[in-house]
Every structure is written in structure tokens, then in C-alpha cells.
Amino acid sequence: MDHKILQTTRELIDEVGYQDLTVDQVAARAGVGKAAIYRRYASKAEMAFVATVHEQRMPPFTSTGSLHGDLLALVRAFHARMAAPAARQLAPALISELAVNPELEDRFQDTFLATEQACLAEIVEQAVARGELAGPVDPAMAHLLLLGSLASALYILKLPVDDAMVTDLATAAAAGITALADRRPGGPGDAAGPR
Known part of the structure; x- marks a missing residue:
């Protein structure tokens, strides 16, 4: 049922756009009740976000062997997900809804x-274990450096993000994360650290 709801949502966004999408349309075409949709998603925006950009669970992470x-x-x-036309259409609407819907914002943060x-x-933990980083870094800061920059480039600055820019974002994030790890107490960049 989940797959059918999300597939139908993607189809309808392609056909009518996010603004004209309704939960009723999704329910009717998917052959499910609206209650079944609302048991899974708090709002149209969340349903569309899951369908187009980001499932609530990420696939298992496979290390490449280096931080970069x-x-x-x-x-x-x-x-690949965030640059899709449906995601570009949805992002401004979702950001707007998050600003006025505290329940959805909490759910978005928590999922x-x-x-x-x-x-x-x-x-970061694997990079520390490999000796690439001097110590841990706040995951929220790592998130901001990498995915926050990508979201800003796509949705706010509306830049033509290609693989060269994506590679540069990873390089810049790796440098920033490394600098933050070096600044931790006792790290190489800490003036009060061991001498």
C-alpha cells in the first residue's frame, strides 16, 4: 500500500503539480482510504516529500573508505533526488508549510x-576510527555543511548544480568537518591543547 500511495503521488505531481495535488486525488487513484494516508503522513506536504525526495528511512550506508x-x-x-523537477516544485511549498505548522516541523526534524x-x-565516526579526523563533529554541523549547502544551491540560489559542483560541495564539507574536528579541545587547532 505504501508503494502505491507514493507512486500515485509522484504521478499526480507530474500531471497536476504540487499546488493542485490533493489527498483525495491520491486516495481515489491509489484505491485507498484517506485515513490510510493520514495514518502514514501528517500532511499533503509530508506525503509529497516522501514520494519525491526522501523516504523516512535511508538505505544502509556503505563506506567508501574515506571521508571525502x-x-x-x-x-x-x-x-539525484533533490534536483528532480517534482522536488524543485515541492521544496518551497514544504518550507512554507514547515514555517506555519509546528507539528509538521517537529515531525520533519524527528524523522x-x-x-x-x-x-x-x-x-564522521568511521572517519575518526580511520584516523582521518582528530575527533567527533556535531552531526548537525556536518549536515549543514553538506546537505544544507546543497539545498540552498538548489532551492534558494537556484544554481545549475552539476556533478562538478556536487564534488566541490563534498570537498568543502570534508575540509570544514576536518577543521571543526581539529578545533575540539585537545585537538591540533586548540591553543590550550597538549604541546
Whole structure:
């Protein structure tokens, strides 16, 4: 049923656009009750976001063996979803709805953003274990450096983001994360650290 709801949502966004999409349309075409949709998604915006950009669970992360490689693989996967026409259409509407709907904002923070930050925490932990980073970095900051920059480029600045820019984002994020790890107490960049 989940697959049918999400597939139908994608089809309808392609046909009528996000603004004209309704939960009633999705329910009718998918052959499910509206209650079944609302048990899964708090709003039309959340349903459309899951259908077009980001499932609530991310696929298992597979390490490439380097911080830069891991960040590049992650940002490439997100770019493929976030740059799609339906996602570009949905993002401004979702941002607007999050601003006025505290319940949806909490749900968004607790599901999608928490999932992304957990993935970045794993990438950072593996980089620390490999000796690439001097210590841990706040996953929220790593998230901002990598995926926040991608979202800003696509949805606010409306830049033509290609693979060269995606690679540059991963490089910049890796450098920023490394600098933050070096600044931790006792790290190489800490003036009060061991001498």
C-alpha cells in the first residue's frame, strides 16, 4: 500500500503539480482510504516529500573508505533526488508549510533530518576510527555543511548544480568537518591543547 500511495503521488505531481495535488486525488487513484494516508503522513506536504525526495528511512550506508568519498556518495545520492523537477516544485511549498505548522516541523526534524544526521554521524565516526579526523563533529554541523549547502544551491540560489559542483560541495564539507574536528579541545587547532 505504501508503494502505491507514493507512486500515485509522484504521478499526480507530474500531471497536476504540487499546488493542485490533493489527498483525495491520491486516495481515489491509489484505491485507498484517506485515513490510510493520514495514518502514514501528517500532511499533503509530508506525503509529497516522501514520494519525491526522501523516504523516512535511508538505505544502509556503505563506506567508501574515506571521508571525502563518503560525503561525495551521500551528496550525489541526495542531489539525484533533490534536483528532480517534482522536488524543485515541492521544496518551497514544504518550507512554507514547515514555517506555519509546528507539528509538521517537529515531525520533519524527528524523522527526515534525524535520519540524515544519523548517517552523517556514522560517516564522521568511521572517519575518526580511520584516523582521518582528530575527533567527533556535531552531526548537525556536518549536515549543514553538506546537505544544507546543497539545498540552498538548489532551492534558494537556484544554481545549475552539476556533478562538478556536487564534488566541490563534498570537498568543502570534508575540509570544514576536518577543521571543526581539529578545533575540539585537545585537538591540533586548540591553543590550550597538549604541546
